[in-house]
Amino acid sequence: MRENLIRDINLAPSGHKKIDWVKGYMPVLSFIEKKFTEEQPLKGKKITMSIHLEAKTAYLAKVLKAGGADVTVTGSNPLSTQDDVASALAEDGLKVYAWYNSTSEEYNNHLNSALDIEPNIILDDGGDLVNLLHTTRQELIKNIIGGSEETTTGVLRLKAREREGKLKFPMISANGAYCKYLFDNRYGTGQSVWDGIMRTTNLIVAGKNVVVIGYGWCGKGVAMRAKGLGAKVIICEINPIKAIEAHMDGFKVMPSLEAAKIGDIFITVTGDMKVLSKEHYKLMKNGAIMANAGHFDCEVWKPDLEEMSIEKREMRKNITGYVMPDKKILNLLAEGRLVNLAAGDGHPAEIMDMSFSIQALSIKYLINNAGKLENKVYDVPDEIDKEVATTKLKSMGIEIDRLTEEQEKYLKSW
Known part of the structure; x- marks a missing residue:
């Protein structure tokens, strides 16, 4: 397996500052990191991430590593990788294959290098990993438990494969979770x-x-x-x-x-x-x-x-x-x-707190249900959506009402 493919490891201090900053505004993911560190639900599993490589996604990668996984990270867009953040992850012991403004050849080399880990789980953003695994890297499919997809575009590509009976492993549509599209996509x-x-x-x-x-x-x-x-x-x-x-x-x-x-x-x-x-x-x-x-x-x-x-x-x-x-x-x-990432820092940290918590818990769900899922696109389980929302509300100091037993009985009656 190749060493890291990054621009300059000396950029790491700036990247660490960015990651530390967003972590302070991502309380749900911080809560999950604490649980993952204690419980090690991803221990022994290999995860490859292809995602916009900036501070918030870097923190997600670190949370997955804290859960016991061997994690490799690459970009999902040649212009969205932040070189200092990539360097910070490499300095923290993750394998990183990405740099800003990569050529098409370099970008594909980065994707393939990240897959050389022979992953059990993939975290995709736009569908490039899925595409490689179904075309030039089919030998790796035997190791795949499943994966999750972050974007609308990627989910469209997955469902097209599913309709044609050509999807070779289960995928979770993180994009379909209420806590993703209502907040991430909109706000x-x-x-x-x-x-x-x-x-x-x-x-x-x-x-x-x-x-x-x-x-x-x-x-x-x-x-x-x-x-x-x-x-x-x-x-x-x-x-x-x-x-x-x-x-x-x-x-x-x-x-x-x-x-x-x-x-x-x-x-x-x-x-x-x-x-x-x-x-x-x-x-x-x-x-x-x-x-x-x-x-x-x-x-x-x-x-x-x-x-x-x-x-x-x-x-x-x-x-x-x-x-x-x-x-x-x-x-x-x-x-x-993507103008928000190629010419900016992407979504606000508080928003990605929910989206990436959905991702982390979806990966845990895939591992817990290995071998039980069909080769199709699954929605995020409702209990994960509600767990993320409940934890987010708690972190914001917001309380909500609960139904009484009488009200629950009334709603379930005809």
């Missing part, structure tokens, strides 16, 4: 996308026409925060029910080609490809800003931008300006990759 994405955009552009949001394409939980969060910042928000949708919901939430709803004519800032949040493409670029006005909040860099279609433009400029760090024949400039943030 986490909503805040972190705007953190990334505002940090990168240094422009005001108030008064601008913001076009949000996709009104799922992530899109709802992005739109809600845009409204709070004073933007005039336009929603583009393909789902008639979500379109009505957006309308009743107070937003304008229109086709994306109509929105292309008036938008100042465009944010794609769909998980699909070519969401913004040639026909949109023709209609956009000079100075339009495009950002993607979906997992892969295919939503804002770059081949069309490359083909149509007569010049490409670096406007600022993480902003590429495409000069069109009529001299208008269309600006793409973070190469069309």
